[in-house]
Amino acid sequence: MTVIDQKSPSRRRVTVKDLAKDLGMSVSTVSRAFYPEAIVAPATRKLVLERARAIGYKANPYAQSLITKRTQIVGLVVADITNPFYPEVMTRLTADLQVLGMNVMLVSANATEKVDDAVHLLLTYQPDLVIILAAALSSRAVQECSEAGSPCIFFNRLSGDAAEHGVTCDNVAGGINVADYLIDLGHQRLLYVAAFPEASTNVERRKGFCERAVERGIAAPSVIEAGSFSYEAGFAAAKKIGELPEVPDAAFCANDIVAIGFIEGVRSLGLSVPDDISVVGFDDIAMAAWPQHSLTTVRQPIDRMLAVTVEFARKLAGDPEAPGEVHRIPPGPLIERGTTKRRRAR
Amino acid sequence: MTVIDQKSPSRRRVTVKDLAKDLGMSVSTVSRAFYPEAIVAPATRKLVLERARAIGYKANPYAQSLITKRTQIVGLVVADITNPFYPEVMTRLTADLQVLGMNVMLVSANATEKVDDAVHLLLTYQPDLVIILAAALSSRAVQECSEAGSPCIFFNRLSGDAAEHGVTCDNVAGGINVADYLIDLGHQRLLYVAAFPEASTNVERRKGFCERAVERGIAAPSVIEAGSFSYEAGFAAAKKIGELPEVPDAAFCANDIVAIGFIEGVRSLGLSVPDDISVVGFDDIAMAAWPQHSLTTVRQPIDRMLAVTVEFARKLAGDPEAPGEVHRIPPGPLIERGTTKRRRAR
């Protein structure tokens, strides 16, 4: 490593030593002043804090973490974020964690197989906590996190592991609400448009929806497997309507993006939404409200999910050994827009 | 700090000391083995590297950075990311940097005023580099970065400072292409729908578009100030068409999201796109290709912008003092879809 690689010493950061010398105190005392639980004379503490602020002293977090074994870093793992729901979660979560003095190290894996490698790299930075957004993690990777002492929180996607920490919408309840809503509107032939089969969100919404329909005494909804959470998948799914035993009069799609694609696919078939088929999505992303789409959908309780996650993060960062716990937030309201319509009694 | 806060020692990471003892070598030799430029007997190095892999040794990056003054961290600052263009950039950039062994610390500031605070916090982690995405930074914050020895790269948004590093699309050229395209289609009464007035992207697209129109001998385009890069802004902008001296026959919107809102606004006025007004966007985000929108637009050269940024990042991380340099990438092709239409000669 050559001299050029070194940052020029002229703009050396101020260290505890500098601050201590400046104040004529020992390094120990100065350091203690920054820890509320440490014992220092109140007057001394005040002096130190004031002077620190004045000359711009900030403890080097790397030196700190070498000793405390805590990094104030939370690793955020994201994979597929074509759903606009995720960027919002990502940035808001980051902003909220910053307020708590936690910093976010972002790890992105476009291909799912790469998630494990990415997590490995992340662990090198000893995050106090890892949050998994919209991604699947191999159980090996989860294991690795736990061995490294970094608990994982799964956000909006559960792995089903007993020991896992998670925050998610109560998707079963969401599915139930949609079934009730559509049946109350007079629909009889329901369809569920499924997305990524392994996603718990997909599985749970389907479960709530289908089981509720049966409970209400109508035929079990038919299911079309779109395969993923994307516009294209939704669009393609619509083409399979013809293969169904009978044309449905209402469809619940795994999320908004799928719904928007599905609707366009339905229309390309010469059918009308909502006249022939009512369509409901899930998430209530911003574009669902655009006049072009005017999508009836279930609102994701994002504010509460975020608040719970942040609180949970704070707790787990302080107690990495806490037993697995999954928070299920009740879904937001069903927002009725232009893609659903009452059916006449027949 | 209580004992509970400490991670249990049972899963202590393996350190150089452990590895050295295991190998019966000195810590110095072991450490050197990991630096290709350091002098170690090839056989020794091989032994160390193999054993390290076997017992899972990875150097503690915090201890390393304490000495080397380099962190392998790049700070990524984002503000408004409602434009789907940004999440893509964010995750792809992160993935690409990971490949180079650089990690991304994400800083998010929903409110622009908070960006400075966020940057301050970020600087505490001594990033080797800061990348500013879609955000404005006060010159004070930029100054602070440079004093901390962390060069900044502005991505897709230039501040106009002489010393700045930047990577951006050549937006002036993009604007020119749109003007040429619309004029060649026979349009005469052009309109520019402006977004955030201080964004260089907005300013440059407008400049290229308007100046080219004049060069081509038609009336200078009228301008409607939408005010921001959002659907709502575009939608509201359309309502101001009535205030114009004459109704335009073609509009170039600052970006795709604005265009999509604008089109819906135009339609709500009872006008047709493209029969009455042709509309062109900028970015070619995924939804521009959706049948609902079928938006004619200029493709953002995102692959090249990303590649250049990553290369630039590598360079600046190695030489923070490099003089300011702005890379302007030629815009991608204009993608013709359903929102533009040839006019009859009159």
Add this chain to the structure above:
DNA sequence: CTGAAAGCGCTTACAG
């Protein structure tokens, strides 16, 4: 080519 020693910037027992 290798090892012992110093030191990066902190925190925290341990004495006083």
Add this chain to the structure above:
DNA sequence: CTGAAAGCGCTTACAG
């Protein structure tokens, strides 16, 4: 309540 000393996990002159 405060200070001197040890030590976190590394890298890197300095000797040999």
